[in-house]
Amino acid sequence: MAGDIGLKIERADMDITRIEPGKRMSKAVTYNGTIYLSGQVGNPDEDLQAQTRTVLEKIEGLLAEAGSSKSHLLMATIWLADMGDFAGLNEVWNAWVPEGHAPARACGEAKLARAELKVEIIVDAAYD
Numbered sequence: 001m002a003g004d005i006g007l008k009i010e011r012a013d014m015d016i017t018r019i020e021p022g023k024r025m026s027k028a029v030t031y032n033g034t035i036y037l038s039g040q041v042g043n044p045d046e047d048l049q050a051q052t053r054t055v056l057e058k059i060e061g062l063l064a065e066a067g068s069s070k071s072h073l074l075m076a077t078i079w080l081a082d083m084g085d086f087a088g089l090n091e092v093w094n095a096w097v098p099e100g101h102a103p104a105r106a107c108g109e110a111k112l113a114r115a116e117l118k119v120e121i122i123v124d125a126a127y128d
Contacts, residue, residue, distance in 0.1 A: 019065055028062045034074070035066040035125050044116030048085045052092040055121045068127035070096065073103035077122040079110040085118060 020027035028037045040058045042051025056070075063069055080089060086107065097103075103123070112120055 017066075019062060028066055030066050030127060033126055033128075035063065035068050035127050037062055037123050037125075039079070039120040039122045041112070041117050041120050044114060048080075048088045048118040049092050051118050052089055052121075053096075055119060056092070056096045059121065059123055063123075063125055063127075066125075066127050068125045070125075071098050071101045072126045073097070073101065073123055074126060075124045076103050076105045078105065078107040079112060079120045080107065081109070081112050081115075081118050083109040089119060 015031065017030045018026040019029070025038050028035055030036075037059060040055045040062075042054035046054060060070060063072070078089065078093075080086065089107070103125075110120075112118075
């Protein structure tokens, strides 16, 4: 048949797992060896460093639920309500990230969902 080059395309079953799915978003999604976390925020009544610690605890819990850990981080995107908090964020972040396992990272300033929020962190990580 003219134009038939004999290609056979097969679609593999997609093994996508959604962790704590909701109507708008899931807390995390795993696919093909990667876990994608939604943005995590701290408690509005906390200062920046306490919010950062709360966020990192949430991230560790979600990573563990997906069979991963902070040693497997690939990428982190961090949003600060005020870049003046950059040093305070880094103090907590540097103590949390395991030596030799720092991910690729971006950090910027953004207006967050609520005025009381000071930091939001999004990470991607590998899992087995």
